[in-house]
Amino acid sequence: MAYFAWADDMVIDGGPIDADHRLLVDLVNELHTATSEGQGRAVVETILHRVIVSTQEHLRNEEQIMAQMGFPDLDNHKIGHKHFMDQLWDLEKKLQAGSITVASQLSSVLRDWLSLHIRRNDKELLRFQRRQAREQARKGSASSMAPSAQRAVGLGKPATSALPALPAGKPRS
Numbered sequence: 001m002a003y004f005a006w007a008d009d010m011v012i013d014g015g016p017i018d019a020d021h022r023l024l025v026d027l028v029n030e031l032h033t034a035t036s037e038g039q040g041r042a043v044v045e046t047i048l049h050r051v052i053v054s055t056q057e058h059l060r061n062e063e064q065i066m067a068q069m070g071f072p073d074l075d076n077h078k079i080g081h082k083h084f085m086d087q088l089w090d091l092e093k094k095l096q097a098g099s100i101t102v103a104s105q106l107s108s109v110l111r112d113w114l115s116l117h118i119r120r121n122d123k124e125l126l127r128f129q130r131r132q133a134r135e136q137a138r139k140g141s142a143s144s145m146a147p148s149a150q151r152a153v154g155l156g157k158p159a160t161s162a163l164p165a166l167p168a169g170k171p172r173s
């Protein structure tokens, strides 16, 4: 069993966001193997650097996708991303300064943040998408209603037959 296992409840879009998250999960596992096997600091630093670059790229992509979709909580979400990037750079600095404690804590810090962020924060995007889909379906089913049903719920134009009949006058000469 992997140190950080991918699970169905981490699925967000079945597309680019999940692909990025899976890559980050793999990197955290790689980092865990390196630190638990006591591989040298240079190896750990290289993997951490790949984590940082991939995370930065993922967060940028995710924010772009969210913006395109009109995700309403984007500003708050971005603050969470920025906070995490600051933490990552701080960890990298500490690791470069030779802190052994940081090396042993790295994978658990990354796993916990990523797991929580995907399952709680990124999941908001999925909920938003589902709300939108329900809304679209509701609008769609309303427009396919019979005109009488549309009038009953206040939609659509009144049917022509409901208008008073025009008096049949003589055509003007």
Ligand SMILES: [Fe+2]
Pocket (backbone or CB within 6 Å): 062, 077, 081, 117, 121, 122
């Ligand atoms: Fe996110």
Ligand SMILES: [Fe+2]
Pocket (backbone or CB within 6 Å): 021, 058, 062, 118, 122
């Ligand atoms: Fe994400």
